[in-house]
Amino acid sequence: MTGRPVPPAPSRTRRYALGETAGAVRECRDLTRQALREWFGPAGTPGHVAVDDALLLVSELVTNAYTHGGVPYELCLDRTDGRLWVQVSDTSPERPRPHGRHRAGRPSGHGLYLLERLSAAWGWLPRGEGKAVWFEVVVIPGLGDDDRPTVEG
Amino acid sequence: MTGRPVPPAPSRTRRYALGETAGAVRECRDLTRQALREWFGPAGTPGHVAVDDALLLVSELVTNAYTHGGVPYELCLDRTDGRLWVQVSDTSPERPRPHGRHRAGRPSGHGLYLLERLSAAWGWLPRGEGKAVWFEVVVIPGLGDDDRPTVEG
Amino acid sequence: MESRPGGRSDTAVLLLKGELDHDTAAPLRSALRRNAEATRLVVDCAGLRFCDSTGLNLLLRARLRHLARGGSVDLSGLRSPVARVFEVTGALLIFRVYEDVEAALDDGMTTSGPGRRIP
Amino acid sequence: MESRPGGRSDTAVLLLKGELDHDTAAPLRSALRRNAEATRLVVDCAGLRFCDSTGLNLLLRARLRHLARGGSVDLSGLRSPVARVFEVTGALLIFRVYEDVEAALDDGMTTSGPGRRIP
Numbered sequence: 254m255t256g257r258p259v260p261p262a263p264s265r266t267r268r269y270a271l272g273e274t275a276g277a278v279r280e281c282r283d284l285t286r287q288a289l290r291e292w293f294g295p296a297g298t299p300g301h302v303a304v305d306d307a308l309l310l311v312s313e314l315v316t317n318a319y320t321h322g323g324v325p326y327e328l329c330l331d332r333t334d335g336r337l338w339v340q341v342s343d344t345s346p347e348r349p350r351p352h353g354r355h356r357a358g359r360p361s362g363h364g365l366y367l368l369e370r371l372s373a374a375w376g377w378l379p380r381g382e383g384k385a386v387w388f389e390v391v392v393i394p395g396l397g398d399d400d401r402p403t404v405e406g
Numbered sequence: 407m408t409g410r411p412v413p414p415a416p417s418r419t420r421r422y423a424l425g426e427t428a429g430a431v432r433e434c435r436d437l438t439r440q441a442l443r444e445w446f447g448p449a450g451t452p453g454h455v456a457v458d459d460a461l462l463l464v465s466e467l468v469t470n471a472y473t474h475g476g477v478p479y480e481l482c483l484d485r486t487d488g489r490l491w492v493q494v495s496d497t498s499p500e501r502p503r504p505h506g507r508h509r510a511g512r513p514s515g516h517g518l519y520l521l522e523r524l525s526a527a528w529g530w531l532p533r534g535e536g537k538a539v540w541f542e543v544v545v546i547p548g549l550g551d552d553d554r555p556t557v558e559g
Numbered sequence: 560m561e562s563r564p565g566g567r568s569d570t571a572v573l574l575l576k577g578e579l580d581h582d583t584a585a586p587l588r589s590a591l592r593r594n595a596e597a598t599r600l601v602v603d604c605a606g607l608r609f610c611d612s613t614g615l616n617l618l619l620r621a622r623l624r625h626l627a628r629g630g631s632v633d634l635s636g637l638r639s640p641v642a643r644v645f646e647v648t649g650a651l652l653i654f655r656v657y658e659d660v661e662a663a664l665d666d667g668m669t670t671s672g673p674g675r676r677i678p
Numbered sequence: 679m680e681s682r683p684g685g686r687s688d689t690a691v692l693l694l695k696g697e698l699d700h701d702t703a704a705p706l707r708s709a710l711r712r713n714a715e716a717t718r719l720v721v722d723c724a725g726l727r728f729c730d731s732t733g734l735n736l737l738l739r740a741r742l743r744h745l746a747r748g749g750s751v752d753l754s755g756l757r758s759p760v761a762r763v764f765e766v767t768g769a770l771l772i773f774r775v776y777e778d779v780e781a782a783l784d785d786g787m788t789t790s791g792p793g794r795r796i797p
């Protein structure tokens with residue numbers, strides 16, 4: 254059963270510690286913007302809907318981590334083929350819980366609704382006493398294993 | 407924003423590569439049984455419902471990874487306070503999809519139903535081109551940070 | 560996997576042992592196929608230490624086949640932790656379940672005829 | 679955050695700039711509080727490069743307060759990517775939204791009186 258090596262983690266991963274400083278939400282967007290540009294070239298620049306959506310959703314997760322999640326402690330960005338996988342970890346064992354039916358006029362519940370609507374997938378996983386909430390967006394649609402993400406845009 | 411170190415991963419983690427050999431499902435149960443005993447003492451031995459449930463759910467996830475999941479490649483066991491967190495990774499981008507309403511007499515759909523009913527929580531996460539499916543069970547209920555898991559049972 | 564006639568020519572008994580899962584299901588699968596003609600099939604689980612949804616699905620599939628021919632698949636001797644799988648999935652209410660294989664066979668002899676259709 | 683009277687004494691205009699999120703919401707929060715008495719509040723987003731649900735919630739909450747007093751909160755100048763947040767959440771249908779702040783103020787002057795209740 255052993256013998257075969259475990260395949261490597263996603264080809265590129267960046268982890269950032271989150272502090273208590275104001276400005277962290279924007280800093281997380283900036284780090285994500287930078288990673289997207291470096292990983293996906295022109296397709297990874299603002300104005301492309303997947304990029305705008307990713308920056309919005311990063312904002313939502315980091316905000317939730319600060320407002321509901323005890324102490325937020327890590328932003329993790331992963332690239333897998335044409336996708337970006339984002340995880341935001343915090344120390345609270347409480348999990349994200351979508352409000353009931355979404356109502357456009359109600360001043361709450363829009364964060365997870367946007368996550369549900371705009372991500373390719375989202376979820377959470379236990380991490381230490383707390384958890385990570387994650388989402389995935391497709392930056393370069395239909396990119397297979399052998400395609401190269403440098404020509405588009 | 408940097409500066410504070412990222413808290414360590416869960417205190418104990420064991421990773422096992424999955425091979426193509428018959429017997430892997432049982433081998434995964436055996437590895438889980440062993441980890442539960444070593445991590446949780448008497449409370450982690452078979453006959454305790456959380457342990458029996460964990461072995462059953464490991465079986466379900468590994469079976470699904472072999473039957474639906476492309477190439478299964480890793481069993482990962484994590485201990486966090488009184489809980490066991492299990493991940494089974496495979497190379498298929500398809501995700502677990504609970505059948506519609508569960509029906510007791512139908513010869514399918516029981517795997518994820520058991521997962522839903524018997525785990526404290528479950529989910530999946532992207533991993534490389536594929537994913538990990540995970541679940542968590544409470545082995546020692548109410549165990550806080552400062553309790554020690556050696557006296558029960 | 561042991562199988563033996565159940566005292567009546569139209570009844571067969573399968574004795575399950577050990578741990579039943581995806582990797583060990585082949586013998587049960589072929590025994591079920593071999594005994595598909597038996598009107599009544601009693602599957603005794605007294606020796607079964609483990610069973611997950613793979614085993615449950617095989618038995619549910621056999622039940623549907625036997626039902627379709629007017630027969631039945633009955634179970635006996637469910638022990639923990641196997642009983643829990645059947646309980647949680649609701650399969651305990653789907654199968655006729657006996658304390659042990661003797662009770663299953665007695666029931667077939669006395670209170671109801673073979674070939675009885677289970678609702 | 680700039681705010682100015684909207685040409686009529688019962689109308690106020692807020693000009694939003696930059697990136698609006700959890701960490702930068704304080705000025706908008708207090709400007710909304712300061713202008714809670716205005717019958718009509720026009721929030722011009724032409725200078726807004728980013729807005730997430732934190733900003734949206736602030737505006738929705740202000741809208742409910744103004745509605746309760748027979749007033750309104752109207753928006754103008756939504757640009758990408760801010761427009762997308764309002765579109766996806768359905769907030770575009772909740773607020774009265776104008777191309778730019780001039781259109782918003784013209785509308786207040788001509789086609790309807792101030793204090794008009796938005797359904």
Ligand SMILES: Nc1ncnc2c1ncn2[C@@H]1O[C@H](COP(=O)(O)OP(=O)(O)O)[C@@H](O)[C@H]1O
Nearest residue numbers: 317318321322347348349350361362363364365
């Ligand atoms: N990181 C988190 N930790 C704990 N709870 C969370 C977290 N993120 C979201 N939640 C829960 O999910 C709910 C819905 O979140 P959201 O849709 O963003 O709306 P809102 O923040 O307006 O309540 C929150 O009210 C909270 O209970």
Ligand SMILES: Nc1ncnc2c1ncn2[C@@H]1O[C@H](COP(=O)(O)OP(=O)(O)O)[C@@H](O)[C@H]1O
Nearest residue numbers: 470471474475500501502503514515516517518
């Ligand atoms: N590891 C996996 N990879 C891909 N698909 C999966 C995986 N696990 C479960 N699924 C999907 O979820 C469905 C439900 O699984 P389950 O409840 O175990 O029932 P069954 O295996 O009898 O279909 C499967 O039919 C399959 O489509």
